Amino acid sequence: MKTLIIAEHNQHALKAATLVTLGAAQQLGQPIDLLIAGHEISELSQDAATIAGIDRVLTWDHAMLAIPFSETLAPVIANLRSQYSHILLASSSFGKDLAPRIAALCGVNALSDVIEIISPNQYKRPIYAGNAIATVKNSASCQILTIRTSAFSAPTHEPTASLAQVHALSVELPHSPVRFVKQTLSESSRPELNSAEIIVSGGRAVGSEVNFSVIYDLADKLGAAVGASRAAVDAGYIANDLQVGQTGQVVAPSLYLAVGISGAIQHLAGMKDSKVIVAINNDPEAPIFSVADYGLVADLFDAVPAMTARL
Template sequence: MIRPAFTVPAVRGARPGDLATHGQPQAGPESPGCCWLRSRKLRLLSLRKYGRDRAGWADTASRAAGQSRLYRGAVQGPAGCAGGQRAVLGTQPLVRGNAVGSTGVSGPCRSGGRTGQDRTGQDSRAVRAVRGSARSAPRSPLRSARAAAAAHWPGARSNGAAGRGRRGSRESGAVRAGGTMLRAVAAQRLRRAALVLRRSKSTLVVAEHNNESLSGITLNTITAAKSLGGEVSCLVAGTSCDKVASELSKVQGVAKVLVAQHDVYKGFLAEELTPLIVETHKKFNYTHICAGASAFGKNLIPRVAGKLDVAPVSDIIEIKSPDTFVRTIYAGNIICTVQCDEAVKVFTVRGTSFEAAPASGGSASVEKLTPPPPVGMSEWIEQKLTKSDRPELTSAKVVVSGGRGLKSGENFKLLYELADQLNAAVGASRAAVDAGFVPNDLQVGQTGKIVAPELYIAVGISGAIQHLAGMKDSKTIVAINKDPEAPIFQVADYGLVADLFQAVPEMTKLLKKK
């Protein structure tokens, strides 16, 4: 429960120890002499009503405390200043007769009346008039108010908490409004959870392929999908992808393979694939839709989430429950756990964080889909790929990467010769790519490719945090750098402080002998 403070307008002669002592108000806003009333003792929580109208301090005080009572008359205040008005906000009834201030000096009290109707149109509670005199030992105004309340409301508690006997104190409007809001939010979440539970959990994995073979990251995504529970289906869209569908049907854990073939899917444009995924979801009512966190998935999944009007979760590294995911932020320096309350969870999976699903042992059914009409927003022309006999960078078991320390693109031949002996892929840091040493499809890092090979050899790479974000999940890291203070040595399992132009040729020579 939030217990805010309540401010009374500044009054001439007031001190911070008073409850609310009013003489003639000074002009201008609140001064440093204004009184702050804490709501814990007297339940002054209706700041919403207080903020509607700051004019008329008596009405404001009445609205701020549901059971406030108004004292009027010439009362001797604690500072010795007679006259004026005193508003005591609390659970005290109106008193007639002589009243004693905190200094023990008495003064006549004139009778007061009801506060009438406040601005909200609700009748304030009738003031209970008590005749006689209330004399006691000198005490503070707060203690006097508490004692009078205890005398005339025996069932009320006077230990600082709000009185519960005979409904001596009510919950304020702000608390009631807050409680109502919380209950409404909780009910809405329960309805959403019930809707999800009514449907059996099912996941659609969008397969990445080249019409000939399945991409390795799709197998990692299937493993992530299986951890959600329920049925796992895979969508294969392309121009001629029967071979891929047959390969995918044998993957362990896949229950159904959906195949859609059309010339418009040439190039796997997100503009054309998105309507197909949305229509498939409408037909089968999936609870989760996912793809690998590759260039293909990062281009497609946000558009799908936008069409479904849900928030996507990108690049997850762990699944805690069907609605709770773990992902990294700030280049992997912070691990964030995200709970998604969307009706359909749409996310991408970091392939290096999940094991690949077995490519054999499955017996999924294959179903043909009718593609929706083409969108026609974009057209695929062609792509030019660099052909290489080396393994693909993201799926290679050994990666040799070079940085700015190689000084030129020609010196990358040293790495190519070493990679050929290790049957490894070749990568590069962003500094080497920006310098034009190698094309950007070799870039490893936060803005490049994420790799997690069995062996990662970093040659002439200082170890910037952006590069570490793309390779720190590697099983074994070897660093070669002539600077012993290079940050790469902090994450490396093995480090060699040497000139790379001498160390790399020697390593290649030794491997050739074997």
């Protein structure tokens, strides 16, 4: 049998999460197809065909797929299930929305946040906010998996001499009750949170949206992405798409700076796999220090500007 990966992209390039999902799919030891659904994606599909490890690129090009909805994609993907033993998606907001819909239409269970592939039907995934790891055996004929990208690595992206076959799907657009209204994109020169090598995150102790400037200043000096705890997001200090944690984004950068973050279990679940963790907090008993490689007990409004000035 074969593995199908559902691509995430911006109509011009594949997102890093898709390449990491490819790295996970290669561990299954099966031929791999990549499905790209979008609008005017011929150049993107040709680029994808040069990626080593992909046997075939399936394309579904339609004007209505410029903003793809899971309600539209799921029926088409489910109709392909007889060709595949595994369907993989990244554990992103896109993947977590689409995977259960595909699984429901296929009459199987979706398995989320896979962090290790033991065999083609046995996996490891975190439970209880990452405090325990469950080993799960899946006997479904078509297995729907979302891959936690912080637990896998993308294969080396070197073009291959033998191009993958590009095959255009000829399917009608399913009727969907969902209607696109508008999309608001935030522009930033900083790296994306889920792929950044360095992340500076602020918590409730930052105190306000205005005070978050100390976090931005340090991040800019380090060339880092900016993140936040749920408490800071809920307080309105920063946009919710920058939340790190169990109910936000799960990250594993080379360096994670937690500033004014106490370290609730839900936040730790989203960043404890970071290579090096640095915590700044004025409470020496803060739980964040239990996972930190380096800790500084200090007022963030003294420590962070001093660090920024020295860089």
